[in-house]
Amino acid sequence: MHAMQYEFTLPTDYDMGIIRSRVxxxxxxxxxxxxxxxxxxxxxxxxxHGSPVNQYGPFYLWNTMEGMNSFLWGGAFQGPVDDFGRPAIRQWTGLAFEEGAVGSSAAYAVRRRRPVPDGVELAAFMTEAADETGRLAAEDGAVLAAAAVDTRAWEVVHFSLWAHDTPKADGDVFEVLHLSAPGRDDLPRGRQW
Incomplete structure (x- = not known):
């Protein structure tokens, strides 16, 4: 599993209806x-939900690098680039993925990024991150949860989807406009090592 996200931060007076219509x-x-x-x-x-910005920020979990590369270099990604400019794309290697009990209807997402502190024992820290994924997925209202790590920046990201507007996770809260899930059933469950 590979995680990816890019963000377009928009002016404070931007009509977010434009994003809703686009999606x-x-x-x-x-x-x-x-x-x-x-x-x-x-x-x-x-x-x-405490957001300081207007922001459009699609989040992806990929099953294959070929699928991701086909999206990025095969033409589909050019549309957002043409409309909003070329964003920096964050990429993380998968640590864990768990399904929640709610099913596929997601109304909100929570993303929490945190640094991997210097001096920690990496195996224990990553095991804790994977365990957190399972805890989040078991919460009432959870649709799914994932964790991934960027080993260049030494950052862990937790991403979870929720069926209601009171997610039981800390982090940046996003409204889910649409969920494409063609390979959701193929995402490997549990810890990724």
Whole structure:
């Protein structure tokens, strides 16, 4: 599993209805994308759920590098680049993935990024991150949870989807506009090592 996210931070007076309309128009294009586990079309609005910004920030869990590369270099990613500019893309190696009890209806997402502190024992820290994924997925209202690590920046990201607007996770809260999940059933469950 490979995780990926890019963000477009928009002006404070930006009409977020433009993003909602865009997603309604194009989201179905990835509903059957080869190699894609899930893509969440998510946004944050300034002043909602504590967000300081207006931001569109799709989050992906990939089953294959070929699927991800086909998306990035095969033309599909050019649309957002043409409309908003070329963003920095964060990428993380998968640590764990767990399904929640709720099923596929996701209304909110939570992303929490945290550094891997210097001096920690890496195996114990990553095991704790994987265990946190299981804890999040077991919470009431959880749709799914994932954890991944960026070994260049030494950062762990936890990403979870929730069926209601009171997620039981800490981090940046996003509204889910659409969930494409062509390979969700193929995402490996549990710890990834």
């Amino acid at each position: 309604a128009r194009v989201a179905h294009l990835l509903d059957d994308w080869d190699g894609l586990g899930i893509k969440t079309y998510v946004l944050r609005e300034r002043g909602v």
